[in-house]
Amino acid sequence: MADDLMDEGTVCEGAYAALPHLVEAAAELPAERFVDFWVDVGLVVTAEDRAPVPADLEAGFNAALRLAEQAATRSFLAAGAPAAVCAHLALSCVAFAGHHTAEVLWRFLDPQESHLVVLCRGCGTETEIPKFFVDPVHPPFEAPGLPDPARVRQGEHLWGEVAAVLREEALGEGWEPFLRVARAVAAAGVPPETSGQAVLCLVAGMVAAKGTPGWAGMEWARKLMLLTGNFRCPECEQTWTIADCLVEDPGGAQPLSRPEQAWTAADGPTVAVPAAARRPGEAKNVLQRDGQVLLDPDGTPWGRVRELSESAPSSGEGVTALAVVPGPDGPMLAAGAGDRGVLCLWDITGGRLLHDPLPGHPDRIRSMTALPLPDGRVLLASGGDTGTIALWDPVTGQPVRAPVANWLGAVTGMCAATVPDGRTLLVTATPRGAVRLRDPSTGESVARLNPYGRPIASIAALPVSAAHTLIAASDAQGDVHVWDPAVDDPRDPGAAVPLSKRALEDFRHRVAVVAAAPVHGRTLLATGDRNGAVILWDPATGDPVGDGLPTDTAGNPLTAMTAATLHGGRTVLVTGSNQGRSLRVWEPESGTVQHIALDVAVTCVAAADSDVLVGHDSGVLCLSLSV
Incomplete structure (x- = not known):
């Protein structure tokens, strides 16, 4: 009924008679549920094209305004x-x-x-x-x-x-x-x-x-x-x-x-107001690299930084994909670089190259992921620019299966999904909107997600239990999808809960990147938009959690994001900007934000405990955030 009180800015005939009754009814209901209603009534009261209140309705209408003021103020105070x-x-x-x-x-x-x-x-x-x-x-x-x-x-x-x-x-x-x-x-x-x-x-x-x-x-x-x-x-x-x-x-x-x-x-x-303004507590600390140390503005060491050797051989556009793979002697880092898909593997702790750079990918590597199998082995999957998919043994550095062509287009996103029947599946995504679940042993598609075919920009695995993984993705329009790979019908949500459309619209959050973030003993979904804002979501309810990370005051578009776990179990979200040549490190529990100036174009990021791995236009940096 409130929608009918006004038409394209013109207050309709009869609105002054109806509005007092609507206000009286709404004022008796829970205040937090009627925020939009009071905004609609406010628009009616302030509309330019509105006739004077008829004399015989004036007393009732004025009384309704006083009641609306009380109720709308309660809505403001309620939540x-x-x-x-x-x-x-x-x-x-x-x-x-x-x-x-x-x-x-x-x-x-x-x-x-x-x-x-x-x-x-x-x-x-x-x-x-x-x-x-x-x-x-x-x-x-x-x-x-x-x-x-x-x-x-x-x-x-x-x-x-x-x-x-x-x-x-x-x-x-x-x-x-x-x-x-x-x-x-x-x-x-x-x-x-x-x-x-x-x-x-x-x-x-x-x-x-x-x-x-x-x-x-x-x-x-x-x-x-x-x-x-x-x-x-x-x-x-x-x-x-x-x-x-x-x-x-x-x-x-x-x-x-x-x-x-x-x-x-x-x-x-007449007084300068900088567009790249600083928010309280956010941009006061810009960490600068001094050799192998990250320094606070006052010179206090905050972390260490290493350049991994031979990290971008014959690189046309630098490192294009990163993945952290568990190994028998500690975590290993895999990086894809160059136009011909050269793959490098390092021991992260020692920073040494484990094998000679591995050729064999026929095209530029666009995505990679670790693939833990039920038998205890962990393989490395890689996806190429022309649609090839390869599997590698990271311990030996040898291909488990030669790259297989994929007619669905470039494999720009990969992750691993565990389903309750015990299987681990490889999930691949393309800009054409094809999201497939694949059998790692054969590479063949066994099911599909994304039934509406929206082009996918970013994809991530979202564990909801030890034996069940959901898949989150952002599409080219900035919308977010959550799928359950355990159901046969891609239109069946299963355990997946969509994110609150109302919250996404209210925050004007057009998502570019998604990632899983372990916070407070549970895994949340982190979404980042091109302006650098990051919001955490509860996958069980689809509602936002906490305040989130504000937009980047320097105006740098977010191009990469990962979660890292510091000593003591604290989680930080690390966001990178190719254009801004920098990182932001945000701790959701405390709200603190650090900026790290790297002077490299960030292409991708990954994390192994408190080490943040940064792929860039000429190699890989390892940042230890343990100090």
Whole structure:
């Protein structure tokens, strides 16, 4: 019914009569379930194309707004909402309180888009600021003034409880004055005469307090705080608050008599706001390589780094695939390199080459995986650029079976799957969307996954028990699939639970890479998007776990990801960027993030306990993160 109250921005006839009944019904139901409903009602209340409330319905409609304000505020306080939704919910609460700034709802502000369009209140010129939404290290301007303490809204409301959850330290150093303004506006009950700048401080503060995941809430809040600044019109050269330039009727807006720091269309703010901003606790520590040591900025050793010898013989584009294989004397590393598929095997602990580089792959190696068999042996599988699949004995360095052609296309992803009947199967994936389960002894396909044929970008094994492995994959469109190889019908989910579509959409998470991550004694699914954001998921429920890793502030696209286990059992997620020539090391349990500048183009990563193996454009690095 709520969907029928408005059609393409026009409030429908009869909405004012129906809305009080809908609000009354929704207000009695669990608050956390009706976040979207209150946003929809907020859009109705702030719609530009809405007729005046009929006189005979005005009293009931106003009473409904007061009830909606109470209920929507309870929804805000009840549980966190995705950052984008939380921003709209906060503005809806402001709308029900009767403040004009809530009209910003109709601008669908998206801090993930960099531009902002403002309307000069003096000359009516519409101006686009192309690089407005960045994530600032510190505020680029002073906070707006505190509201008049004498102006306090009377009547019953829950804004005092909102004020209590707005922590001044929520956004880090320098942002405390903005949060103090937010708290003061909430404590006063959002009086209608409060400045738009101050109300936008409140909205941003609410997103910082309840937006999920936590890093996204902080990022959105800092970007939304930029709306509390000023804008200088390029036509009439008058300076206005941005808040006044975002709504139709800002109520007595006046140009600033003494233009202060302001945004312009041509060159952004008069005070620099770096696009590659640093989040609190994230980018303060950039580890630099000094010979065979990784050093903190203060010179403290943090880890060791070794270059594995002869790691990219005759390499056309460097190392193209890595796999860690258990061996009788410790873990071994396999690397594929060069245009002709040369394969190298090292003893990771000693860093020595176990065999001469192994030729024999007729094409460039695109993927590899260890393949543990029920008889205790562990083989190495490799997939080629033209669709060949080979099996190797990593101990002897000899092929178990000559490479077999695969007409389905390049084998860009591989992993091993254990099914409850005791078999271990080889899983192969291609950019054409063919995902096959293969018998290791013959290489023949015994079943297929991915019934809808979406091109696969990344694939990973996800153990759910000692005898059962699920398969997770991301496709070329950024969607995630989870399959159970134990079922015969690929459309039968079996034990596989799809990831929450709502969470993926709310986080705007278009996945490029997937990996398994052992955290808190269980295996979670890690998904990384091209912006560098990583989210952990519970495979049993399909729901996100924890706050996740924020996007890479340097703007480097994520191209590789793996999980490593440090001494003491702590898990870290290691993400690599070919373009950024760097790694990020994230510990989900503590939230700490380290950046490692390597000055090599990262092509692939793997892990053996606390050693992180990095394939790059000219070889392989071994990083020991045990220090």
